[in-house]
Every structure is written in C-alpha cells, then in structure tokens.
Amino acid sequence: MTTSKENMNCEEYKEALAGDPTASFEGGAVHAATCESCAAFTTEMRAFDAKIAKALAIDVPDLVLPELPDIADDNVVNVPFKRKQTFSTPTWIGIAATVALAAFIGVRMIDLDPGSGLSLPDEILAHVDHEPGALRVTNVAVTDQLFSSVVNPSVGTMDRDIGLVTYARSCIINGKTIPHLVIQGEKGPITLLLMPDEMIDGAMTLDGKGVNGVILPLGEGSIAIIGERDEPLEEIEQKVIDSVEWST
Amino acid sequence: MNSNDVGRERHRRFDRVVSVFHRDMYRYAAWLCRDPGIAEEVVQEALLRAWKSLDALREDGAAKPWLLTIVRRENARYFERKRLETVDIDALSPAQTAMLAETDDPELYDLRQAIYRLEDDYREPLVLQVLMGHSTKEIAELMGMQQGAVLTRLHRARIKLKEEVEKEAAA
Numbered sequence: 007m008t009t010s011k012e013n014m015n016c017e018e019y020k021e022a023l024a025g026d027p028t029a030s031f032e033g034g035a036v037h038a039a040t041c042e043s044c045a046a047f048t049t050e051m052r053a054f055d056a057k058i059a060k061a062l063a064i065d066v067p068d069l070v071l072p073e074l075p076d077i078a079d080d081n082v083v084n085v086p087f088k089r090k091q092t093f094s095t096p097t098w099i100g101i102a103a104t105v106a107l108a109a110f111i112g113v114r115m116i117d118l119d120p121g122s123g124l125s126l127p128d129e130i131l132a133h134v135d136h137e138p139g140a141l142r143v144t145n146v147a148v149t150d151q152l153f154s155s156v157v158n159p160s161v162g163t164m165d166r167d168i169g170l171v172t173y174a175r176s177c178i179i180n181g182k183t184i185p186h187l188v189i190q191g192e193k194g195p196i197t198l199l200l201m202p203d204e205m206i207d208g209a210m211t212l213d214g215k216g217v218n219g220v221i222l223p224l225g226e227g228s229i230a231i232i233g234e235r236d237e238p239l240e241e242i243e244q245k246v247i248d249s250v251e252w253s254t
Numbered sequence: 255m256n257s258n259d260v261g262r263e264r265h266r267r268f269d270r271v272v273s274v275f276h277r278d279m280y281r282y283a284a285w286l287c288r289d290p291g292i293a294e295e296v297v298q299e300a301l302l303r304a305w306k307s308l309d310a311l312r313e314d315g316a317a318k319p320w321l322l323t324i325v326r327r328e329n330a331r332y333f334e335r336k337r338l339e340t341v342d343i344d345a346l347s348p349a350q351t352a353m354l355a356e357t358d359d360p361e362l363y364d365l366r367q368a369i370y371r372l373e374d375d376y377r378e379p380l381v382l383q384v385l386m387g388h389s390t391k392e393i394a395e396l397m398g399m400q401q402g403a404v405l406t407r408l409h410r411a412r413i414k415l416k417e418e419v420e421k422e423a424a425a
Contacts, residue, residue: 024412025405026383026390054416055384061366062385064284065356067294069276072302077264160265178276183269253262 019044027051068133071176071183074155126204127221129179130230131214133186134197145190148174156185161202165249169196169242180204193237202227202252225252268305271317276301278318278386279325285381286329288370290349300328322386323396361419368418376411379404 014022014037022029027048038044124132148171156174157164161184169189177186179201187198197219204221206228212219219232222243229246233239279300284293303324304311311320346354354366369377382388382396390408394401 021409022405024409026408027412051412054412057362057365058369058380058412058415059384061357061362061369062281062285062381064281064353064366066277066280067290069272070298071272072298072305074265074268074302074305077261077306158261158265160262160269178273181273183265183273 016041016044020047023048023051027055069178073152074158074176076151076155126180126206127210127212130199130219130221130232131212131217133177133179133199134214134217134232145170145172147171156187157200159253161185161200162250162252164200164251168245168249189242191233191237191239191242193234196231196233196237196239196242198246199230199232200227200250201229204228222247224250227252264308267314268308271308271311271314271321272301272304275318275321279321281385282322282381283325283329284353285369285377285385286326286374287332288350288353289347290353291347292332296325296328296332299332300324303328318386319388319392319396322382326396361423364422365415365419368415368422371418372411372414376407376414379407380411383408 016037019037019041023044038048153166153171153174156176164185164187169191171187171189172195173186173188175186176183177199178184179199182201182203184202184204185198185200187200188195189198190196203226205226206221206223208223210221212221212230212232214232216235217232218235218237218239219230220239220243221228221230224247229250231239231243231246233242276297279297280293283296283300284290287293287296300321304321307324311317354370355363357363357366369380372380379393379397382393383390388396390401390404393399394404397404
C-alpha cells in the first residue's frame with residue numbers, strides 16, 4: 007500500500023507503520039530516511055511481523071473433504087451400483103484385527119500438500135496412519151450417495167461388488183483429491199486409494215508398521231491397496247484392478 | 255459439454271481451489287475460534303458451502319477471499335448454533351494447549367500465547383494481514399469496516415503484542 011501523505015512526523019509515521027509494516031509511505035519514506043529513530047522502528051516492526059507470521063503458522067491437519075452432495079441437474083453419478091452386501095466375516099474378528107492394527111500404527115501428523123517431500127509410498131502409508139476412519143470396523147456399507155460422491159465422474163467408475171465398502175472419503179494425496187475407500191477383508195479393513203493421475207512404471211510395495219500393501223499401475227493412474235500384515239491381498243488386488251475404470 | 259463433463263469439471267475446479275487454500279482456511283478458522291477441533295468443524299461446513307455455491311465464484315483468482323469469507327460466516331454460525339459466547343481461554347483443552355505448544359522456541363511460544371489472548375477485534379485483522387497477505391482494503395471489505403478502523407486495530411494489535419512480549423521477556 008502506498009500512502010500519499012507527505013511531511014509525516016515521527017508519531018504519524020510510527021502509527022502508520024504499526025498498522026502496516028509492509029507499506030511504503032511517500033512522505034514517510036522521506037521522513038524515515040532522515041530520522042534514525044523511525045528507521046530503526048521500521049526495521050524493528052518488520053522483524054516483529056516476521057515473528058508474528060511464524061507464530062500464526064500453526065500446523066494444519068490433513069484435509070478430509072466432507073461428503074459432497076450431487077448438484078441438481080449435473081447428473082454427476084456414473085457408477086454402476088450393486089446391491090448392498092451383508093458382512094460375512096464375524097464382526098469380532100474385524101474388531102480384534104483393528105485393535106491390533108491400531109496398536110501397531112502410531113498417529114503421525116504430516117503435511118500432505120504438494121511438495122511435502124515424501125515419496126508416494128511414504129505419503130500413502132502416512133495418510134492411512136492418520137485416517138482414523140480407515141480403522142473403523144462396521145458391517146454397514148456406505149450409502150450409494152456417499153459412494154457416488156467420492157467415486158465421482160471426475161475419477162471414473164468402480165464396481166461395488168469387490169467387497170463391503172464401509173468407508174468412503176475424498177482425500178488429498180500428492181496434492182490431488184482422490185477416493186479413499188475401505189472394504190472389509192479377512193483380517194480387517196483394507197484400504198483402497200484410487201489415484202487416476204498417479205502414473206507409475208510398475209508395482210510398488212508398501213511396507214508399514216503392521217501393514218502391507220501395494221501400489222498397482224492402472225492405465226494412466228494407479229491404485230494403492232493396504233491391509234494388515236497377514237492379510238492375503240492377491241485376490242483382492244485382481245478384483246480391484248478389474249473393477250475400476252478411469253474416466254480419462 | 256454433456257452433464258457428466260459438467261460434473262467432472264465442477265469437481266476438478268473444486269479440487270484445484272481447495273487443495274491450494276485449505277491450509278489458509280484452517281489457520282484462519284483456528285485463529286478465529288482458537289480451538290483446533292472447532293476449526294476443523296468450521297472448515298468442513300465451509301467446504302460444503304463452497305461446493306454448493308461454487309458457481310458464485312466467477313474467477314478462481316478470487317478464490318482465497320471468497321473461501322475466507324465463507325469460513326468467517328461458518329465460524330459465526332457455529333457459535334450461534336451452539337449458543338457459545340467464545341472459547342474460554344483460561345481453561346484450555348488439550349487440543350488448544352497443543353495448538354499453542356507446537357514450537358520449541360520459547361520466544362515464539364510467548365508470542366503465540368499473546369496472539370491467542372488478543373481480543374477478537376485485534377486478532378482477526380492481524381491474521382488476515384500477516385498470515386493471509388490481505389491488504390487493509392481487503393480486510394476492511396471482509397470485515398465490513400472502514401479502512402481507517404482496520405489500520406487502527408492493526409496498530410493497536412501490534413503495540414499490545416509488543417508490550418506483552420516485552421513484559422514476558424522481563425519477567
């Protein structure tokens with residue numbers, strides 16, 4: 007901001023500068039150039055502002071998008087839905103497995119913005135650690151509405167027959183919003199991250215605390231599948247790959 | 255463009271805008287309400303409202319003040335809805351304590367505490383100016399005030415903070 011008031015005195019200059027230390031004052035600049043006290047005050051206020059900025063920059067938790075409703079007339083739903091399935095695995099097994107998984111996984115708060123410096127596998131494992139919904143055991147499937155808002159036309163289509171989808175949220179991985187789904191496996195929850203824009207050259211292994219998984223290439227994107235350490239993933243990997251079709 | 259393309263483009267635009275500005279939304283909310291838990295709720299509500307009214311955002315270049323205005327309204331709605339006056343700063347929750355204690359630098363910690371204790375009228379324009387990079391004109395528009403009044407508050411906010419920090423350093 008430039009203030010055109012000329013011939014400022016010390017008091018006026020300091021008051022104006024404390025209102026906006028980054029501003030340049032036409033009259034003030036002339037004044038500060040000839041007044042040692044005001045020149046020192048300028049330096050002091052600008053340094054103080056840098057500290058204020060640092061103090062205000064508190065840590066930011068991972069972004070979890072809310073369920074985004076369909077917007078009228080957009081007809082954005084483009085997912086072949088299947089009838090809800092019943093949960094065949096006894097719930098107690100899932101609960102026990104989840105408790106074990108939770109015990110292994112430490113909560114880590116990390117910055118998942120673009121440029122976080124983490125490799126894709128590390129970012130995925132950290133995200134799964136930090137997403138408590140992924141550890142929730144339930145035999146209640148997410149609604150079709152929720153599923154279609156997460157696996158929306160900008161992503162592609164996915165056949166719900168792959169398993170009981172108990173969790174669906176839009177999350178950010180590597181700066182892109184992607185569907186984060188959870189299905190129930192034999193040993194506990196299995197996390198699926200559908201990443202239509204993350205092209206990889208070949209399969210990548212995920213090895214986290216108490217969990218194992220893989221990132222599989224699919225067209226111009228990839229899919230991460232993460233389960234408990236002893237969860238057999240081969241069968242589900244094929245099912246997931248067969249069930250997903252990117253929109254582009 | 256068919257309806258699917260329209261839906262796709264809408265999602266992409268929303269993702270683009272949100273991935274850039276969600277950190278600012280959260281920090282603004284956190285310093286407005288001074289509670290990380292409430293800030294997360296406020297941001298969730300704000301994101302939902304932004305999604306529903308995305309068409310009202312004519313240019314993506316104007317997304318930041320637009321999103322912050324939504325956060326500001328949602329914060330006010332939150333406190334109206336819950337019939338809360340303000341956060342009690344003398345009885346901090348563990349989350350609030352953690353928000354203030356995220357630094358090992360004692361000087362920074364004192365400054366953060368002092369900002370936390372500032373009155374809302376002083377803290378908000380300071381956050382908008384220093385953290386969000388808003389001009390006094392933009393702050394005046396966002397807060398529905400005269401530019402001169404914003405400058406006065408900013409001046410007082412800094413003087414108060416300096417006094418607090420100097421007092422703490424002398425203690």
